[in-house]
Amino acid sequence: MSENREPENNGNPWMKSLLMWGGIFLALLVVVSIVGGPRETAGTQLKYSDFRSKVAEGSVEEVQIGPDRITGRLKNDETFVTLPVAGDTNLTELLEQNNVRFSGIAPQQQSMLFMILIQSLPFLLILGVAFFALRQVQKGGGSGAMGFGKSKAKLLTEKQGRVTFDDVAGIDEAREELEEIVEFLRDPQRFSKLGGQIPKGALLVGSPGTGKTLLARAIAGEARVPFFTISGSDFVEMFVGVGASRVRDMFEQAKKNAPCIVFIDEIDAVGRHRGHGLGNSNDEREQTLNQLLVEMDGFEANEGIIIIAATNRPDVLDPALLRPGRFDRQVVVPVPDIEGREKILAVHMKKVPLAPDVNPRTIARGTPGFSGADLANLVNEAALLAARRSKRLVAMQEFEDAKDKVMMGAERRSMVMTEDEKKMTAYHEAGHAIVAVHEPASDPIHKATIIPRGRALGMVMRLPERDSYSYHRDKMHANLAVSMGGRVAEEIIFGHDKVSSGASGDIQYATGLARNMVTKWGMSEKLGPLQYEDQQEGYLGMGGSQRLMTSGDTSKLIDAEIRALVEGGYQRASDLLTEHQDQLHLLAQALLEYETLTGDDIKQLLEDGRIDRPERPSGPIKIQPVHGSAIPKAGKRFGGEAPQGA
Incomplete structure (x- = not known):
């Protein structure tokens, strides 16, 4: 970006402000010293009464009488100064009687x-001071005093760290779309000779952390053109009309730097639906949006200005x-797929000294759903x-x-748990694992x-x-069973009265x-393939849901179907754990002994009854009896009879 134009003023604004206020302070000191400062005169200060006494004693050699002060010299060559008293008319007679030479002082x-x-x-x-403030307002950038209506867009230069398309990986299709815009700016004749026009704007849409700002x-x-960057929230102020002015x-x-690119990050802060939310239709945000619409495509064409915006809430x-x-x-x-994750990891691993056993492909396989920001954080x-x-x-x-x-979060090994709590946790997690092992989906x-x-x-x-891009009905039922x-x-192990609150998240x-x-995916036979809830503001599952207008009977049926699905998952989990209760005990005891088990460890344990680890001698896992264990009767678990514990 060597051709980017630098700002007109390359000086240090802090130094300029310091020099300005320093000059003002010195000027004030000069004014005070000249106008209001006390006038210093050499000599000993005497009271007027002491001055008359010394004259009467014959200690004064000579004096000079002025309109606002009297100076003189004693016979011991010491100088003095005193202030005259109005109404003393016999001072000259007193001086003549004591043979003191005196003279007058002309006013300055x-x-x-x-x-x-x-x-x-x-x-x-x-x-x-007023002229300097006006100059700051005229310079723009919103940094001067009263510069509310000035744009806060910053001109990005190479000094801020140059990022190229080589640093962007895992989102090839999005990169190709934006590479075409850069090529258009570099060589517009290549496209315009076939009748193509430069695009006015490009909106980057994606979940947080997928690399929208990095692409910008x-x-x-x-691009070899100026690049301005600004946030959507920078337009909105408490003063009406300020956003439109900016x-x-x-x-x-x-326009002065065209052709150029303007990047607006988080444009949803200013570009929301008009007429929605609090306030009337003439509020500050809507005025700002109206002005943005006119500037992008109004009567006056802004040739050579490309607007690129980013949002996760289109x-x-x-x-x-x-x-x-x-x-x-x-x-x-x-969000990148496994190939994209591997490329993103390769980009971030360039800055890290890696051991020979590091395999980005293995890490990419184990991080489904990770965004680019998540992978950068992982490295x-x-x-x-x-x-x-x-x-x-x-x-x-x-x-x-x-x-x-x-x-999964950071380990909290300092947390003290009793043996009963550890045992309860071990059987709880073993229950999830055994159901997951025996659910094919x-x-x-x-x-x-x-x-x-x-x-x-x-x-x-x-x-x-x-990588999964959609979920099937059998997998959803399997997930319901695993969660229960x-x-x-x-x-099963501790009885109905001893269950804990640990299943709240499940x-x-x-x-x-x-x-x-x-309500959304139409997987209820009684309700059919209809939508009964609408996704509220948000993107890709973020945000809340709102139930559409339904009758009372339909709402009751929705709640009954939801209950039936969860009860079905509970029953499937109960049947599996009742059938494989020996594996439940085995896995729980292994968790109590090893605390953490991998998927391969669990597979080997359920097949061979043992875990081979180099740090510990291999051997079969011993099952310790758990006090109070009982197998509940099959039947209802919600609102029915409680299972009998021993």
């Missing part, structure tokens, strides 16, 4: 020009903003762990530990642990074998999944 005469300068200096100082920085690094000023700056944007002629292209920046956490362990290279073990920390187990992580006392982590496995295991997940199956 000052030039008319000097007097005018002294009197006008405060007014000149006020005029100078890459455009700034590749939009006008931003486009005026862009559903809340005003339709007038999304029409062709304003944002001509909507570029979706998705950073692995580097921090290696530094904490005083290693020179970052090994695969650090990446595995960092992945567990990011996905469930994802394979990656790791099971009873070490507290984050807010959970234990966790069973499942990872899909490949922990609560069922507690009831119940919340199961209820939400069943609700979506009934």
Whole structure:
């Protein structure tokens, strides 16, 4: 970006402000010293009465009498000064009687020009400060005093760290769309000779952390044109009309630097639907949006200005903003797939010294659903762990530990749990794991642990074998059964009255999944393939849901179907754990002994009854009897008879 134009003023604004206020302070000191400061005169200060006494004593040699002071010299050559007293008319007689030589002092005469300068200096100082403030307002950028209506857009240069398309990986389709815009700016004749016109704007849409802002920085690094960046919230102020003024000023700056690119991050802060929300239709935000619409495509064409905006909430944007002629292209920046994750990891691993055993492909397979920001955080956490362990290279073990920390939370080994709590947690997690193993549609187990992580006392982590873009009915029913496995295991082993609150998160997940199956995905035979809930403001599942207008009978039927799905998952988990109760005991005892088991450990344990680990001698896992265990009778679990415990 060597051709980017630098701002006109390259000086240090802090130094200029310091010099300005320093000059004002010195000018004030001069005014005070000249006008109001006391006039110092050499000599000893005497009271007038003491002066008359010394004259009467004959100690005074000579004096000079002025209109506002009397100076003189004593016979011991010491000088003095005193202030005369009005009404003393016999001073000259007293001086003559004591043979003191005296004379008068002519008043000091000052030039008319000097007097005018002294009197006008405060007014000149006020005029100078006002002129400086006006100059700051005219310079723009919103940094000057009263610069409310000036744009806060910043001109991005190479000094801020150049990012190119080589630093962007895993979102090839989005990158190709924006590479075409850069090529158009570099060589417009290549497209215009076939009748093509430069696009007015491109909207980057994607979940948080997928790389929208990084793509914009890459455009700034590749394009040989000025690149302005601003946030959507910078337009909105408490003063009415300020946002519209800033939009006008931003486009005026862009016109002076055309062809150029203007990047607006989080445009949903200013581009929401008009007429929605609090306030009337003439509020500040809507005025700002109206001005943005006019500047992008109004009577005056802004040739050579490309607007690139980013948001993760496209559903809340005003339709007038999304029409062709304003944002001509909507570029979706998705969560990367396994190939994209491997490329993103390769980009971030360039800055990290890696051990020979590090395999980015393996890490990419174990991080489904991770965004670019998540992967960058994973690499950073692995580097921090290696530094904490005083290693020179970052090994695969650090990446595995960092992945567990990011996905499941940090270990809380300092948390003290009683033996009963550990046993309850072990059987709870073993219940999840056994149901997951025997449900064909469930994802394979990656790791099971009873070490507290984050807010959970234990966790069973499942990872899909490949990236999933949609879920099938059988997998949803399997997930419902797995989520209920922990609560069922507690009831089987400890009895109905001893179940804990540890299944609260499982119940919340199961209820939400069943609700979506009934109200959004049409997976209820009684209600049919209809939508009964609408997604509120949000993107890709973020935000709340609102039930559409339904009759009372339909609402009751929806709640009954949700209950039936969750009860079905509970019953499937109960049947599986009742049938494989020996495996439940075996896995729980292994978790109590090893605390953390991998998917391979669980597979070997259920097949051979033992776990082979180099750090511990291999041997069969011994099953210790648990006091109070009983197998509940099959039947209703919600509102029915409680299972009998021993």
